[in-house]
Amino acid sequence: MSNVSQTPAPHEPLVELTDVVKRYHGRAILDGVSARLGRGEITALIGPSGGGKSTLLRSINGLNTIDGGEIRVGPHRFRPGDAASADTLRAVRRMVGMVFQDFQLFPHLTALGNVAEAPQQVAGKSASEARARARELLGRVGLGERCDHYPSQLSGGQKQRVAIARALAMDPQVLLCDEITSALDPELKHEVLDVLEELRNEGLTLIMVTHEIGFARRAADRVVVLAEGKIVEEGPPEQVIDNPQTERTQRFLKNVLG
Ligand SMILES: Nc1ncnc2c1ncn2[C@@H]1O[C@H](COP(=O)(O)OP(=O)(O)O)[C@@H](O)[C@H]1O
Ligand SMILES: [Mg+2]
Numbered sequence: 001m002s003n004v005s006q007t008p009a010p011h012e013p014l015v016e017l018t019d020v021v022k023r024y025h026g027r028a029i030l031d032g033v034s035a036r037l038g039r040g041e042i043t044a045l046i047g048p049s050g051g052g053k054s055t056l057l058r059s060i061n062g063l064n065t066i067d068g069g070e071i072r073v074g075p076h077r078f079r080p081g082d083a084a085s086a087d088t089l090r091a092v093r094r095m096v097g098m099v100f101q102d103f104q105l106f107p108h109l110t111a112l113g114n115v116a117e118a119p120q121q122v123a124g125k126s127a128s129e130a131r132a133r134a135r136e137l138l139g140r141v142g143l144g145e146r147c148d149h150y151p152s153q154l155s156g157g158q159k160q161r162v163a164i165a166r167a168l169a170m171d172p173q174v175l176l177c178d179e180i181t182s183a184l185d186p187e188l189k190h191e192v193l194d195v196l197e198e199l200r201n202e203g204l205t206l207i208m209v210t211h212e213i214g215f216a217r218r219a220a221d222r223v224v225v226l227a228e229g230k231i232v233e234e235g236p237p238e239q240v241i242d243n244p245q246t247e248r249t250q251r252f253l254k255n256v257l258g
Pocket of ligand 1: 024025029046048049050051052053054055058
């Protein structure tokens with residue numbers, strides 16, 4: 001962290017995919033995906049269901065192996081065959097946090113307990129240090145008054161913000177978000193999306209699968225359209241969303257926007 005020479009300039013890609021192939025049962029779910037995801041940017045990953053978006057996020061996090069190409073996350077690289085060493089995987093997972101549609105909070109722990117858990121169990125922090133930091137992070141996502149609430153006592157939007165705080169507790173450089181507002185009532189989505197935008201403004205890199213086209217247009221720095229395992233279009237939102245060039249993107253947006 002203190003080694004300045006290892007810190008790339010802003011907007012230099014922090015995550016880079018080169019010709020990534022992932023197959024399930026012989027079928028290419030990711031079919032030669034290349035992308036450069038900028039440090040400190042929000043990349044919105046959009047596209048039809050089954051197109052490979054979740055598989056792409058899971059590949060970046062090392063949750064699934066790949067069958068072709070290369071993924072680089074900061075200084076760490078993984079390719080097929082040279083199964084990433086346990087050390088590399090651990091390092092990548094420390095750099096990359098992930099938040100899911102269904103929150104995946106521990107029901108038997110309070111908001112504070114959920115956020116303080118991994119820093120103690122995985123990062124070896126003391127309970128008092130982990131809890132102090134958890135309190136700070138819950139404040140940062142607007143839940144300073146909810147530290148002692150259990151998940152069952154929180155709204156969907158609050159639970160999702162606890163999940164975000166929990167991911168932040170491991171000090172990730174990249175946050176992967178897989179449709180994290182899809183299960184929320186419309187009026188609760190904005191409280192989660194606002195937090196993501198603030199985090200980006202504080203320097204976090206976000207890669208989010210989302211169906212919130214309005215949010216992507218307003219807040220994303222870059223939009224990537226993935227369909228049938230291939231990137232069919234990418235660029236700034238005003239280009240991809242307001243003036244899509246490919247028939248596939250036009251058809252997808254028509255279906256989503258109605
Ligand atoms: N673990 C798996 N085993 C077999 N097939 C899978 C697995 N994970 C995903 N798939 C298949 O890969 C395709 C893409 O899935 P996914 O990445 O979840 O798409 P998206 O998130 O864009 O909806 C789907 O056809 C899905 O059935
Ligand atoms: Mg998915």
